[in-house]
Amino acid sequence: MSEAEELPRSIMRRVVKYKLSRCSEDGEISVSKDGLLAFSESGRIFIHYLSATANDICKESKRQIINVENVFKALEETEFPEFVCPLKASLEEFRKKNARKKVVVSKGKEDEPKKKRKLEGESSDKGEGSEKGEDNDKGEDSDKGVSGDDQ
Amino acid sequence: MDQNQHDRLAQEAQYQSNPMMAPTILPTQTYGHSLSSSYPRLHPYDPQAMYQLRQEPLQQQLTNFWAKKRQEIEETTSFKTHSLPLARIKKIMKGEEGVRMVSAEASVVFAKACEMFMMELTIRASGSAEENQRKIIKKCDVASAISRTDVFDFLVDIVSGHNKIMEQQGFVGIPRIGTALTPTENVPYYQMPPHQSLVPGPPYGSSGMVVGMPVHYQNHPGLQTPTMGPTPNPQNSSRDSDS
Numbered sequence: 001m002s003e004a005e006e007l008p009r010s011i012m013r014r015v016v017k018y019k020l021s022r023c024s025e026d027g028e029i030s031v032s033k034d035g036l037l038a039f040s041e042s043g044r045i046f047i048h049y050l051s052a053t054a055n056d057i058c059k060e061s062k063r064q065i066i067n068v069e070n071v072f073k074a075l076e077e078t079e080f081p082e083f084v085c086p087l088k089a090s091l092e093e094f095r096k097k098n099a100r101k102k103v104v105v106s107k108g109k110e111d112e113p114k115k116k117r118k119l120e121g122e123s124s125d126k127g128e129g130s131e132k133g134e135d136n137d138k139g140e141d142s143d144k145g146v147s148g149d150d151q
Numbered sequence: 152m153d154q155n156q157h158d159r160l161a162q163e164a165q166y167q168s169n170p171m172m173a174p175t176i177l178p179t180q181t182y183g184h185s186l187s188s189s190y191p192r193l194h195p196y197d198p199q200a201m202y203q204l205r206q207e208p209l210q211q212q213l214t215n216f217w218a219k220k221r222q223e224i225e226e227t228t229s230f231k232t233h234s235l236p237l238a239r240i241k242k243i244m245k246g247e248e249g250v251r252m253v254s255a256e257a258s259v260v261f262a263k264a265c266e267m268f269m270m271e272l273t274i275r276a277s278g279s280a281e282e283n284q285r286k287i288i289k290k291c292d293v294a295s296a297i298s299r300t301d302v303f304d305f306l307v308d309i310v311s312g313h314n315k316i317m318e319q320q321g322f323v324g325i326p327r328i329g330t331a332l333t334p335t336e337n338v339p340y341y342q343m344p345p346h347q348s349l350v351p352g353p354p355y356g357s358s359g360m361v362v363g364m365p366v367h368y369q370n371h372p373g374l375q376t377p378t379m380g381p382t383p384n385p386q387n388s389s390r391d392s393d394s
Contacts, residue, residue, distance in 0.1 A: 007235065007243075008236065011236075015273075016270075016273045016288075018270075019270040019273040019274065020273060020277055023274055023277065029277050029280065029281075029286050029288065030287050032287050032288065032290075034290040035276070035288040035289045035290050038293040038294070039273070039293060042303075043269055044243055046264075046265060046268050046305075046306075047240060047243045047244060047261060047265055048243065048246065048247050050261065050264065051243075051244040051247050051253075052250075054257070055247065055249050066253045066257050067256070067257055068260050071257050071260045071261065072260075080264070083264055086263075087267070090263045091256060091263075094256065
């Protein structure tokens with residue numbers, strides 16, 4: 001608990017480079033090492049700041065668990081209201097992915113049928129394609145989480 | 152195959168005495184029958200027609216296939232870029248005093264919020280780098296972007312006192328925003344804003360979240376002492392100019 005946790009720099013670099021490639025016209029801007037460290041520190045402080053605000057809102061409503069509504073209110077209080085709409089959209093996608101995973105697990109099918117099902121899903125609908133992308137993301141999250149614990 | 156079909160057509164024509172019956176039974180015979188009746192000696196036309204008929208659905212399938220593949224690639228690329236470890240974020244959240252339990256959905260929202268925050272900071276830092284005609288973003292660009300934006304006030308002391316905080320991490324652990332504040336350190340920094348014609352407002356003062364958190368309580372008087380209370384006009388103007 002007392003140890004200082006940092007956000008992984010490889011992911012930070014990926015996020016920063018992704019945005020730079022999108023917004024800059026020539027696409028040649030990069031980040032130095034101390035700049036990347038500043039981004040990582042800023043992200044960590046942002047999480048601290050937002051979690052403290054959300055926790056205060058959670059206490060006001062006299063509950064023990066921070067939920068998404070507290071987070072949205074915290075974003076508005078910390079003057080980041082423009083984040084709320086896209087965050088709600090991504091939350092809906094996350095919920096769809098979870099619901100879909102539960103259905104697959106309840107049926108108890110093997111890997112190959114799952115892959116075929118996902119492939120067919122992609123051919124029929126764009127949303128399901130995006131869900132597959134998030135599946136990959138979650139896999140990476142769990143892997144890096146484990147590596148973090150090992151460290 | 153064409154010869155076989157031709158033979159079949161010939162045989163069926165021979166067997167059936169009434170030629171009018173053929174089109175009602177088999178639709179393919181209609182096409183062949185009309186060709187044979189109108190152009191009895193132009194048999195090479197058949198393979199071309201059949202080849203064209205087969206080719207059209209194949210081209211459509213190929214077009215659809217590659218369109219789907221392109222969409223798939225774009226979606227995969229865009230989603231793989233955004234992946235922050237949820238366990239790490241939970242640890243950082245629990246480092247804050249008073250935070251006990253966090254729902255899974257809240258962690259996901261925090262991860263997305265942090266990504267969006269990083270992207271916004273990236274845009275502003277890249278603008279600062281371009282102003283200095285550089286193509287590599289340095290720490291001073293990030294600090295400059297933070298000092299220019301009111302909503303990033305909570306990062307001011309962290310970035311400016313970066314070296315000190317790194318030293319403190321060995322002794323204190325997770326650095327508190329409150330512990331990082333010192334009056335002598337803040338006074339020279341806040342002399343900068345008047346030159347930039349922006350007055351950074353303390354976020355805690357505006358939000359009014361003082362009770363219940365010792366860290367916030369320490370921040371409140373420290374931040375308010377060197378500067379006046381924030382006015383909504385500078386924030387609106389800064390936001391409009393930024394966007």
